[in-house]
Amino acid sequence: MNIRTLVTFGALALATLGSFPVIAQTDEFIAGQVTKVDESAGKITIKHGPLKKFDMDEGMTMVFHAADPAMTKTVKAGDKVRFVPDRINGQFTVTKIEKAK
């Protein structure tokens, strides 16, 4: 195997890895209500119920980092939402959010 083949193989392997979510459990939507949106900081404050995933036994209001800054334009304070929380680089992050129907 020459170096060119190795590089190509490596790039392919990386591309394949990148197409799968590293943590499979992240798609669990939970209910919440947006209390504040900070568009410039890319943060969304959400009141949520118990969140076992993060050992939060009681509901609380907390600030989440928006994984995609565009999210701050799709919801506003007062909106009832369902969202997927995750912890990315130690930061509580919303990876998905949509208005509850």
Ligand SMILES: [Cu+2]
């Ligand atoms: Cu919390």
